[in-house]
Amino acid sequence: MQVIIARSVAEVAVLGAAHCQRLIAQKPHAVLGLATGSTPVALYQQLIKLHRQAGLSFKQCRSFNLDEYIGLAPEHPQSYRYFMQSHLFEHIDIKQRHTYVPDGLMAASAAAANYEQLIQRAGGIDLQILGVGRNGHIGFNEPSSSLVSRTRIKTLTCATIADNQRFFKPGEFQPSLAITMGIGTILQAQKILLLATGATKAKAVKDLIEGPLSASCPASALQMHANSIIIIDTEAAADLQHTEYYQQVKTETELLENIND
Ligand code: F6R
Numbered sequence: 001m002q003v004i005i006a007r008s009v010a011e012v013a014v015l016g017a018a019h020c021q022r023l024i025a026q027k028p029h030a031v032l033g034l035a036t037g038s039t040p041v042a043l044y045q046q047l048i049k050l051h052r053q054a055g056l057s058f059k060q061c062r063s064f065n066l067d068e069y070i071g072l073a074p075e076h077p078q079s080y081r082y083f084m085q086s087h088l089f090e091h092i093d094i095k096q097r098h099t100y101v102p103d104g105l106m107a108a109s110a111a112a113a114n115y116e117q118l119i120q121r122a123g124g125i126d127l128q129i130l131g132v133g134r135n136g137h138i139g140f141n142e143p144s145s146s147l148v149s150r151t152r153i154k155t156l157t158c159a160t161i162a163d164n165q166r167f168f169k170p171g172e173f174q175p176s177l178a179i180t181m182g183i184g185t186i187l188q189a190q191k192i193l194l195l196a197t198g199a200t201k202a203k204a205v206k207d208l209i210e211g212p213l214s215a216s217c218p219a220s221a222l223q224m225h226a227n228s229i230i231i232i233d234t235e236a237a238a239d240l241q242h243t244e245y246y247q248q249v250k251t252e253t254e255l256l257e258n259i260n261d
Helices: 009-026 040-054 080-087 108-121 158-167 183-187 199-210 218-224 252-260
Strands: 002-006 031-034 062-065 067-069 127-130 152-155 177-180 191-196 228-233
Touching: 002 009, 009 040, 009 127, 009 191, 009 228, 009 252, 040 080, 062 080, 062 108, 067 080, 108 152, 108 177, 183 218, 191 199, 191 218, 199 218, 199 228
Parallel strands: 002 228, 031 062, 031 127, 127 191, 191 228
Antiparallel strands: 067 177, 152 177
8 A cells, every 4th residue: 555644635636636637648548436525525626626727528438436325315415426416426527428427226235246347348346435433433344344245335433423413404314224336346446545534534544544454434544545645644554553664745846746656
């Protein structure tokens, strides 16, 4: 794993977006794996900026999101389809029919098998963006998830339901089930970019980078991937013990060098 410690949330976003930009420059019909949640919002804003100001085009790209709540229609404001429309898709030139989010209303097993087939038919994912839960989950692969799991329905842990309660109004139905790409599905991406920012992620970041490979921290599965990059800010890096092994962005010049890498 390449670990990069950036100085701020903004720098994490700039570096993450630079990886996407470089991939699309090399492969305009790239297949992107996308995540929702608070972490990738700054990255998506940076991609929108590059689209508007630097001509970054997603016209030939396809995208596959990691997960979706079971029981929420695509137009529900808390659905992950709605999130992607409002935070990214409506602001760039990706074709709507080339954006895939698992179907939270389809019969469960059919939706899961269908999603795996769609990813395969698209030629697999070139670059998978990930956030990480405080409990180490990736997608909705909660602790104890099989490290070779495929797309399926998962019951969310109480901790994840509590963490995501902030997105729902008081009294609003909050799903406790989700359809998610499996860890095995995620590991098949050519390249993985995990972003984490803020002190609440420090323990998960330590466990995933320096802890043992374990289903207790699903994100530690990235240790088994040949091309994974972890980009974190200093707050999320606070619990790491072996900072001498990692790349620390200290100046603006280093940030730019990293982008040109
Ligand atoms: C969302 C997803 C989740 C989030 C994780 C972190 O599609 O797959 O694994 O990445 O829960 O969420 P935030 O970024 O809101 O802290």
